Amino acid sequence: MSQDEEAVDPSAERRGSVFSILGPGLTTGASDDDPSGIATYSQVGAQFGYALGWTLVLSIPLMVAIQEISARIGRVSGHGIAGNLARHYPRPVLYAIVSLLFAANAINIGADLGAMGAALKLLIGGPAFLYVVLFGTASVLAEVFIQYARYEPILKWLTLSLFAYVATVFIVDVPWAQMPYHVLVPTVSVDPAFITCVVAVLGTTISPYLFFWQAEEEVESAEAKPLYNPLRDDLAAAPREFSRIRVDTVIGMVFSNTVSLAIVITTAATLHAHGVTDINTSAEAAEALRPIAGPYAFAIFAAGIIGTGALAVPVLAGSAAYAVGEAMQWPSGLARRPGEAKAFYGVLAFATLIGVIMNFSDVDPVKALFWSAVINGIVAVPVMFMMMLMTRRREIMGPLMLPPGLRMLGWLATAIMGATALGLVLTW
Template identity: 40%
Template structure:
């Protein structure tokens, strides 16, 4: 009974961090991880170990900013930084998030078509978009949070898939703990892609804003050390969960597809189709179901983060806890982002192109935002006693340096080489 009681208490604590971590492994991210595994086998497994502490440190800073200031990241930027910085983030974030949504909707539609070939992928994309829009608008925040939290369980399928295929555990262990680097364009680009899809700017905005929602629901008037500690547990658990999903997707494609000589994967549906004859129908179905589950988690987070950015910028009513008539602008932005994302395939932007454009825009904004987040988190006038610890700063600055190098490499490879 004690174990059950502890689990219930822990399950009650976790929420925003778990949802954020799960949304990080969206269909676009799964496509990137699948590309890495197929192209280089187990050689990129170590990136999951590298990414975890960096992700956790940055997301904890964002969460703390939300808890202490009772504002989202955009509101804090607006209050303490020059307006051009805010507007620059808006200009880069809007197209990046919309294209990310578009790539995710297209991936979900394509995978739906794989499971039910008689129904066209376009119909699935439209149906998923309508369902998501209806749920986001009509369900109160706590219901949405609860649904998303339980949807995260769908992602456990990725912990099963690799073991439906014979594995070399010694090789896996070595690839996990001993980093491998190839000094060529293809390998470096996939490393940059993994970092870019893992440490994504939209998650920064979402984490801060959703912590504010949580505080409103708890009716907590002031932040305290207990709330901070619970937030850290939540974020650490969410980022750990995200890291494991990333790890097992690379492991699946890095053993099954790479070993079979399938080294070129562009989309999630290609990965699922390639798995079927090699690892069996169960692996194929589980992989496909996982893609749809992650899309259902990630798209509300993507559209919600964009809406928080806009509404905080212009001072509009906001919040998933509000009804449509109380925050029309907030929900209209969500609707527009979903409709624009759905329409990308009809205007000639393929999911692959959308992923590339998104990676470039995220790559440009991520280092800037990480620098600003570090500055805010160390500012006692804003954060009071809840400024960064030494370890948070070490990890934060490591993330800043690594993401700056990744952004430089991405821009060089895309535009100058």
């Protein structure tokens, strides 16, 4: 057996540790809890207490379903979401979806970099704007110049930073006897502010950039192994690969929403309980925790913002570059050398640059942050609808159509996101 064959021996993968099996699903789920997401969850916890915690429980099976569908599209077809849109659907649909995704991602990058700079300033002092530039530059340089085979494990290890938010739950005083009821029993209101926050939560947890990223990372991971082919051309490998994708996705999404719920619980038990209901950024949430929950909760919360941002900014910039690159049919992918994919890396750097510039402009990053989550919730609906249509096309999926249960969950997730977005429009 050659060295290449040994490198991709499926039995060797099965013998690997659980951590080695985890990949796109884990990093996708963890990047969902970026600083802008932390701000949204903190705002929800501070404003409504535990009342919206149920949305994070409800969304777990929906997230798992839609992310698994994204991964299957990439692994089966050998192309990402934008690549399949470019090959099989009208150009106006492709350009509209990719443009909205790029705009929302650039805004998210700006908000995340601003939160990282503010968090580091809280911890060590110094100029937050300088930290924004340094974080943005370091993110671009890492994605461009670190080989993908080495960069992917870095992203996986950065997911450990999310445990900071699980830790804060056990530092603050949570009313454990009352909390489960409020989290598990849905509270519903037709108040426009309530509905807007529901859309923001769902737009943060079920975001279009996550679909594009996981599908593309499945393609990248497969292309990095020379003996692997798209599953529609390698049907014998499909059961093993679908099993890996499901384990990876379930663990990643459950981990993501557990952390999100921990943030809501922490801010509900501290800020909301003490009447602090106006939280605009993740850094404000960390600072507000200091007098209420003590210096340890503050430090852990602030440090977590930096760690999650270091994971999320590359994912946001990378998914934007993947979408634009595939839409324009450029050579694309983090596994390519800079000289092989100049336009792809140019888009990645440009999206990050826009995020950096946002922090030096008159754009209100707080409003941009919240409304980017709302925009994500609205944009997700047509993207999910198109994805579900993709899974019915044999030229994309071959004979590997979705099993009935997964297809039903995918359409249910699409319907719920659509109904929530419609509710926001009707109560504007």
